Amino acid sequence: MIDVQIADDHKMVVESLSRMINESSVARITGKYYDLKTCREGLAKGTPDILLLDIELPDGDGVDFCAEMTKTYPELKIIMLTGFKEFNIAKHALHNGALGYVLKNADPEEIFIGIETVSRGEQFLCEEIDILLKEKKDTKAIWLTDREKEILKYTADGYTSKETADFIFRDVETVKSCRKNLLLKLKAKNMAELIGKAYEMKLI
Amino acid sequence: MIDVQIADDHKMVVESLSRMINESSVARITGKYYDLKTCREGLAKGTPDILLLDIELPDGDGVDFCAEMTKTYPELKIIMLTGFKEFNIAKHALHNGALGYVLKNADPEEIFIGIETVSRGEQFLCEEIDILLKEKKDTKAIWLTDREKEILKYTADGYTSKETADFIFRDVETVKSCRKNLLLKLKAKNMAELIGKAYEMKLI
């Protein structure tokens, strides 16, 4: 029996999914978390074989958390279980140590196959993501630096270059050229499109 | 026994939630849909007592669909079942004829109480939404006109006022003043913040 835990802020999803998994003979659920803080504490008490991890948690980003946990517990296998069919997110998650990536709109059977595959230490991607990654295998993922993420956030909140510059104690020109890089990276023509694309890619 | 159907593009959620509801003695699931088209066809064959409806479906917006269905089947009771804790969306849904609004991160028990309450023809809101609507009871929901939505979309796609004006065969000044109205309505300082807020409110 494979020991599985779930971290997802949708209690209803966690509860019903737990029941479904427990009713199968594949795995048993030994922990349910609705935020990253509780999940971190739970894992410290003993890690399961597999952690099913969502991306949008109330207190942080699941993809970043994935990097943190696979570093702390190298034996822990993580399957991202999320609604985001986004090249960048999937690529990022796998780079951060996730061994599986399953969409919530995948066939329910896939999660069982995923759990079994990943428990043997093999990578598992649900069909749609597998196709997506193969299609874009020559595309490289977009990585934003911390500075870029910071300036992107200020921009999305409506702050001008000058205001942002004051916040981070830098020259306006610095912010302007960082914005220029953001426009290049996301292939946007102006700030409005940049914010739009950033939301599409769940960068914000 | 209350006759319930579900429309949500996350198969995994639909499947596990269906099981949970079927195992209870409250209701039974008589239909599962993963898109609006199939849901529309299914309802045409016979409406259940209650439809659990998600908002982000692959082929359209659940809130708009809610208006369409309550008009076609006045006896159909709809509970929005979604992850969005957004004043505007909730308000919009209720205005469009939804009788219930339950968050996916609500306590799983709430969906059973919701089903029972709504089946009696009474409104049901999960706790968090109930609090949200009471807090903002004096706030009015933001409604965008078709023109505003159109210009918002062009803006999010990176087109300037001039370019947008050419697309819709209107003067630049018209687009400018429409943008000004959008900034006012969403209380945004510039286009970047406007697009950010529009995404937060799921206006795009």
Place this chain on the structure above:
DNA sequence: GAAACAAATCAGGAAAAAACTGAATAAAGA
């Protein structure tokens, strides 16, 4: 029906911000 209101259209100008081009230094990865 009249009054009040909102939406959609168009107008112009001053100030501010963003977009474009360029470039030097520092840091990180190969």
Place this chain on the structure above:
DNA sequence: TCTTTATTCAGTTTTTTCCTGATTTGTTTC
């Protein structure tokens, strides 16, 4: 080490923002 990328700063042009208006049409309210 060499190459690439991040970070920093600068000048010029284009665009947006922020004011001020006005007219017409359609809808809602009294």
